[in-house]
Amino acid sequence: MVAEAEIAKARSEGRTVLTEVESKKLLQQAGIDVVETRLATSKEKAISISGDLGFPVVLKIASPDIVHKSDAGGVKLGLENARAVGQAYDDILAAAKQKHPKAEILGVAVQKMARPGVEVIIGMSKDDQFGPVLMFGLGGILVEVLKDVSFRLVPLAKKDAAEMVREIKGYPLLEGYRGQAAVKISYLENLLLKVSDFVEKNPEVKELDLNPIFAYSDGALAVDARVILEKSKK
Ligand code: ADP
Ligand code: MG
16 A cells, blocks of 8 residues: 555654645545655755646645644735745744744645635544544634533444534534535535545554645535554554
């Protein structure tokens, strides 16, 4: 399986944290929709990749040592042209070096600015007793402050996925709220099943975070992804 290349690379470098670019590649190979993301190792490359992807783009710090990128001043959204990309590149690296002087910086991840959607999250963590557990919730303050999330054990049955989506208090927001379009619920259910499948097939994955996923009336797209591996190979 090609997917193993990402894991093998991290292992060979003694890392358990996969970068955003590696995490997204791995998940994309499992049929999970992620926004196309490429690593730029220089400002010039960031600008040329942006041109290839098409503006507006997003730049993010790429470092296995920086997991909360926004907190580190490491996310610049809605960059409209080469000049803005160049400036963002310098600003991101300066902020990262200031806040995380010891971090290994691989460069900057360049991705297309995704159209806005309803932010949802899917996460996986492992319980000592029960093994992998999937979490679903609405993104932003709803998950951070209100902890409005649902949980199920892996492997998920279709019924579990349907229940997980409907169980959260914020479910009406997915059905459309004050003129906002309803999101495609069946797509989210399928996404949960795909993530469950991915987790089952990759026991080396210890933790998974798709935060956020933008949910749309016709699909969904993960704009941030983080995979953490078990310490030793299983
Ligand atoms: P963090 O490491 O801080 O979680 P994220 O990659 O999640 O960084 O980016 C922070 C926020 O920026 C996201 O919650 C999302 O709202 C927005 N964002 C990130 N990537 C994109 C993108 N490709 N298109 C549009 N918005 C994005
Ligand atoms: Mg995030």
